[in-house]
Amino acid sequence: MTRCLVVDDDAEIRSAVQGYLQRFGMTVSTAASGAEMRRLMSGGSFDVVVLDVMLPDDNGLELCKWLQQTCDAAVIMLTAQGDPISRVLGLELGADDYLGKPFEPRELVARINAVLRRARKGERNANAPAHQRTVRFEGWVFDRLLRQLVSPQQVVVALSSAEYRLLSAFVEHPRRVLSRDQLIELTRSAGVEVNDRSIDLSVSRLRQKLGDSSREPKLIRTVRGEGYLFDVKVEAA
C-alpha cells in the first residue's frame, strides 16, 4: 500500500486529490501548511509527498530540501507558477518530479507510480554518476535535465526524446553490452512504440551527433549478435 502525503493550502484541492488517489488504492494524508507537514512527517513515514510550492507559512523549495535531508520519501512538487526556471530549480533541489497546476489527475498518478518504481529499484538519491543531473564522458557533457549534450568544442547538441532515453540507458550502464530487448525495456515511454528498428535508428542518430563514425564506432560499439556497448568511462560532471 502506497502511503502518500498531500500538502496544499487549498482545502478543496487537498480533499479532491486525496479522494482521487484513494481510488488508486493509496493511503492519503493531507497537510495544509509546512508546519503541519513537518509534524506529520515526524509522526509517520510516507512513500511519497505531493508538495505545493506556494504555501502560506513556508517556502516549498525549502521544504523540499528539508524533506531530502530528513527522510527518504519521494517528492513531487506541484506549482501554479509553472515556469521553466522554477522547474529546473525544483528538480535541482532534489524533487523527484515536478507538475504544473492545473494538472491531469491521471498524470499525477502516473508520476507517483514512476517515482515509486524508481525508488524501489534503488535509483533515488544515489550519488553514482549515472544518477546525477550532468555526467561527462570523453569530453562530452550530458545534461539530463535540459536533455542536451555539450560537445568538447562547447557546442550545444540537442537530443530527441528517443535519443535522450537511449543515452540515459547507456550512461546508466556503461561498459555493459545491452541487447536490443534490454534497450527496448530501458527506453520504454508512455504513448510511444519502441522496437528494434527504432532502437537502431536512435543509435545511428546518436552516433552521428556524437561524431562517432558508423563504420568504426568508438563510443557506441555494435556487438555482433548481442547488442550495443557504450564503451566509455562515465564520470560525474
Added chain:
Amino acid sequence: MKRLWRDTLFKRLFFLMWATLVISHLVAFGVVTGRLGFGPTMFGSIPVLPSLPPTPGLPGDPQGAGVPPSSVGPGDEPPHGPFGGEPPPGLPGDIQMRQGPSLPTSSLLLDYGIRFLIIGAAAWWGARWISTPMRRLADASRRLGQTLGRDISPPRLDERHGTVEVRDVAQVFNKMSAELDQQFRSRGLLVAAISHDLRTPLTRIRMRLEAMSEDPGAQRCITDIREMNALIDSVLEVFRGAADGEPTQDIDIHSLVQSLADDLIEQGQPVSFSGEPAIARAQPTALRRVLSNLLGNALRYGERAEVAVRRDDQGVHITIDDHGPGIPEAQLEAVFQPFYRVESSRSRHTGGTGLGLYIARDLVMRQGGTLTLTNRPGGGLRAELRLPA
C-alpha cells in the same frame, strides 16, 4: 563611408567652431595688414589658406581687386613660389617681393599651420565636450529599453555634473526611467499573481470534473481548462521576458531542428526534415521554444510541416513550410501582433493563444535574428528564421 558623412551634433559644433576661428583669424589679419599700410604686393606674398574663399586674384583675373594671383592658395603656390617654376610674365612686383623676405613666408606658413592645428584640436575637444551629454542620454535611453521589465536596475544619468540644462535633463530622465521601471515591475507582479490565482480555481474545477467524467460536457470543459492554462503560460512568458538570463551558446542547429522533428515524428505527426550541418550562437531553450511554436503552427493550420536547415555567408536559415491555406498578404506582418487573429482560414476554433508568433519574434530578435512569414508560390505558408553566423 556613410557613417563618415552622417550629420552629427559633434560635427556641426566642430565645423562651426573651427571655421569661425579660422575665418576670424584670416579676416582680422587681412584688416590689420591692410591698415598698417603694407602694399598689395606685400599682402600677396602671404600664403593663403585653402579655406579662404578664392575670390580675388583668380588666374584668369590677375588684377582682380588689386591682389596678385599668388593668393589663390597653396595648391597653386609652387609654380609661383620662390623656388618654383617660372613666374608668370607681367608680374615683376611679385617676383621682387618674394625674393626679398623669404623667411617670413615660411615662418608665416608655420604660424598658420600651428594656429590651424590648435584651433582644430580645440574645436574637436569643444565639440566633444558639448555633445557628450547628448550621447550619454542616447546610450542611457537605449539601455533603458533593454532593462525594462527585467530584474536589472534602470540606467541613471549623473545629476550633479554638467551644465544646468544637462543636469535638468538627467533629473527628468532618471525620474522617468524609475517610474517606467516601477510600472513594469508592478505589472509583472500583477500578472504573476493573477495567473497564480487563476490556476488554483482551474485546478479545483479540473478535480471536480474528474468526479463527473461520464458527462459528455466534462471533456469539453477539460479542453477549455487546457486552453486557458496555455493562455496564462503565454501571458506570463511575455511579461517575464521569456529568455531572460539564459546564456548564449554555440548551438548545433542541425541537431536541434532534427531532434524537434524526430520528436514529432515519434508522436505520429507528419513532419519531414532535411538539412546541412550548421552552427549558430543563440540561447538554446529560447530557440527551441521558437521552433516548437512554428512547428506547432504548421501542423495546426497547415496539415504537415517540412523543415529545412541551410547555411550561407550571412548565417543560418531555417525554413518551416506547411500545406495550409497561408495568410492573406496584407496580414503577414499583422499576425506578429499580440492577440491578432486571422479570420476565416486560421479560425479561432483551432485554438492557440494569439501570443505564439509575438513571443517567437521577440525571442528571435533577442538572438539577433529575423523571423518572417511568406506565402509560398505553390501554396502553403513558409516561416523563415535567420540567425547570424
